[in-house]
Amino acid sequence: MRCADVPNFELRLPPLPEQRAIANILGTLDDKIELNRRMNETLESMARALFKSWVVDFDPVRVKAEGRDPCLPQPLADLFPARLVDSELGEIPEGWEVKSLDEIARFLNGLGLQKYPPVDGRFLPVIKIAQLRAGNTNDADRASAALEVDYVVQDGDILFSWSGSLECRLWAGGPGALNQHLFKVTSDKYPRWLCYLGIHQHLADFRHIAAGKATTMGHIQRYHLSDAKLPVPPSALLRAMNPVVGPIVESMWRRAVQSRTLTGLRDSLLPKLISGELRLTDAQRTVEAV
Numbered sequence: 001m002r003c004a005d006v007p008n009f010e011l012r013l014p015p016l017p018e019q020r021a022i023a024n025i026l027g028t029l030d031d032k033i034e035l036n037r038r039m040n041e042t043l044e045s046m047a048r049a050l051f052k053s054w055v056v057d058f059d060p061v062r063v064k065a066e067g068r069d070p071c072l073p074q075p076l077a078d079l080f081p082a083r084l085v086d087s088e089l090g091e092i093p094e095g096w097e098v099k100s101l102d103e104i105a106r107f108l109n110g111l112g113l114q115k116y117p118p119v120d121g122r123f124l125p126v127i128k129i130a131q132l133r134a135g136n137t138n139d140a141d142r143a144s145a146a147l148e149v150d151y152v153v154q155d156g157d158i159l160f161s162w163s164g165s166l167e168c169r170l171w172a173g174g175p176g177a178l179n180q181h182l183f184k185v186t187s188d189k190y191p192r193w194l195c196y197l198g199i200h201q202h203l204a205d206f207r208h209i210a211a212g213k214a215t216t217m218g219h220i221q222r223y224h225l226s227d228a229k230l231p232v233p234p235s236a237l238l239r240a241m242n243p244v245v246g247p248i249v250e251s252m253w254r255r256a257v258q259s260r261t262l263t264g265l266r267d268s269l270l271p272k273l274i275s276g277e278l279r280l281t282d283a284q285r286t287v288e289a290v
Contacts, residue, residue: 172256
């Protein structure tokens with residue numbers, strides 16, 4: 001085939017009114033995807049602002065120390081102390097503890113998955129730094145589906161790339177296999193939002209450390225996780241914070257999963273509508289159902 005032949009190709013296209021109707025249906029999905037993206041930006045900003053106010057700047061504590069109302073629900077406000085005390089981080093709220101990131105969460109490094117090829121046609125897509133940044137496993141390598149469960153990534157998991165491009169994301173790209181150079185971050189004791197936002201609190205410092213590795217690929221080491229400290233509220237206060245901060249962070253990855261579903265639906269509808277395999281009315285009902 002020559003490039004000069006391309007203008008002579010004949011394509012079967014629906015009538016123009018039907019093309020416009022198809023564009024409207026697909027545009028509705030695009031609008032929903034874009035709305036989710038913008039909402040997630042807002043939710044991320046809200047979560048970080050709350051974390052900074054409550055866990056970094058201790059605004060409710062400072063306000064109470066001045067004898068003023070912190071303007072929070074009373075059960076939550078009552079659990080914030082009214083006094084700051086000295087610590088290795090400087091002043092922190094009375095009754096709080098200083099903990100390192102690796103005390104708060106488990107940082108599981110991924111596997112060299114080239115050693116775990118698919119078996120009997122069963123596989124998981126390999127999640128590397130490129131997939132983490134893209135948010136999906138399109139064109140990813142494949143690994144055995146028979147990995148230990150700890151090395152299987154699910155939607156909502158916190159993934160943190162500790163070399164190359166340092167990123168911390170709530171994964172929403174579907175099940176996959178955890179590759180080396182990525183940490184899967186979990187905790188049996190502390191909520192997901194504290195682990196996720198706690199890493200982000202130190203992410204700029206981690207990137208600065210990695211940038212200083214002039215002779216190797218930029219990275220951090222495990223002792224950097226031990227050196228990264230956070231002030232941690234008592235369990236009663238954490239439980240009271242959960243209904244406020246937790247749903248914001250959970251909504252972020254759930255919306256991203258929804259957008260993945262919408263993208264798949266959009267991409268599957270287009271060829272079916274163009275070819276006439278699917279009627280417009282059926283496509284419209286499908287879109288309205290999501």
